[in-house]
Amino acid sequence: MFVGLQGAGKTTTCTKLAVYYQRRGFKVGMVCADTFRAGAFDQLKQNATKAKIPYYGSYTEADPVKVAFDGVEKFKKEKFEIIIVDTSGRHRQEKELFAEMIQIGEAVKPNQTIMVLDASIGQAAEAQSKAFKESSNFGAIILTKMDGHAKGGGAISAVAATNTPIAFIGTGEHIQDLESFTPRQFVSKLLGIGDIQGLMEHVTSLNLDQKDTLKNFQEGKFTMRDLQTQMNNILKMGPLSKIAQMLPGGMGDMINQMGEEETSKKFKRMVYVMDSMTKQELDSDGSIFIDQPSRIVRVARGSGTSVTEVEALLMQQKMFARMAKTTKNMQQQAPPGMGVVWVWVVPVCLT
Structure with a gap:
């Protein structure tokens, strides 16, 4: 009752x-x-x-x-x-x-x-x-x-x-x-430190395709295609407000303040940017855009976004690439038998 x-x-x-x-x-x-x-x-x-x-x-x-x-x-x-x-x-x-x-x-x-x-x-x-x-x-x-x-x-x-x-x-x-x-997850949300365990369980339950991204991450790499995979997976996870609750460091509050509809639009625009990239660009570490800045303009026009939005996305990829490299170095220095910790990537630079 x-x-x-x-x-x-x-x-x-x-x-x-x-x-x-x-x-x-x-x-x-x-x-x-x-x-x-x-x-x-x-x-x-x-x-x-x-x-x-x-x-x-x-x-x-x-x-x-x-x-x-x-x-x-x-x-x-x-x-x-x-x-x-x-x-x-x-x-x-x-x-x-x-x-x-x-x-x-x-x-x-x-x-x-x-x-x-x-x-x-x-x-x-x-x-x-x-x-x-x-x-x-x-x-x-x-x-x-x-x-x-x-x-x-x-x-x-x-x-x-x-x-x-x-x-x-x-x-x-x-x-x-x-x-x-689950008490631990509830208290984590209450204190504003996120619920990474709950996020990982949710990701696992959806059986999302992350094998290639995980392999690259373990090797210290993170390409534009890896970021594209993660972005598409985020959009498959359901309401962004639900994901926002699980994010630490104020990221959840930031997404909630923007609102479900506005945040979803921002994420989709980021996907449009990557959909306008060539295979060569997607499989790169982002340096191809530094060597040939005209590519940024072309991608912006093709995706209907601004140069600023494309540059912001490239900054996201660069940040996660550094995280991958750091994780690989930590793995090499760790005692035998300790594996890499897979960090599930959530883009946060929503300009």
Whole structure:
């Protein structure tokens, strides 16, 4: 059973959790017990249909307790393994809605009650979570809206106040944007030092083609083609705001300040620049443009960008080439048996 404040993202999170378990082979159903908010059943119905999750709700029954009970009983008879009940959002001062939440819990007797908590709630998290804990005795927290500027510091207060663990975090608007909670990665984001481990895991899960780039990097090389490969991979990774959360050193804040749409445009323009290069230019270490500056003008015209943008991209490639060379030198000086550490490249000079 899901509980939480109105606007925290309960209905969307219900769908995400349903998809999470469905992809792991479980038979999952969703029940809409929110008869208070207009359009609540329509939203759950739309989400469930899109995700191909069976659902139950009613346009005529106004009693949320009866809807919840009937829905759970229906799915139990049909041998569903996981049944997710979505309840209406409420505030700790709304005593009637809290009483209703208790009645729903007593009727369906959930194995687990989960509080959905907005990451941006701040200091109010402690008071709200205490009120919900006293009424519903929830056993887990799902933190939502972690894809925005909110870092979730208030969630720490909720955990401490209720002695309840965070189970998952929502990292985007899409139904697959739900991740198991990892304390180390969460604290890294909270402190603004990025989440390189999470970034690497995300890259690995996508099975992106990086063999040639890795080989070059190990040999102390980094060509324009390697940069092109990395740029194309970045655009395959999903929303840039999600990647931005994982970047250290303020890079994530910089991308967030520019905005998703603007950042995406900048990245695509960089790709256009490299698409206008010849094979010889792509396979070079960039020195060919120093020897023949007219190539920069030609690439700028061919890609519909400016000379300044082309020069900025060449500076990026030069910086990463130096990193590759340094990594190779470190590998040669390292004790036997220690391999090279692969640094996943994220261009940051977005002029």
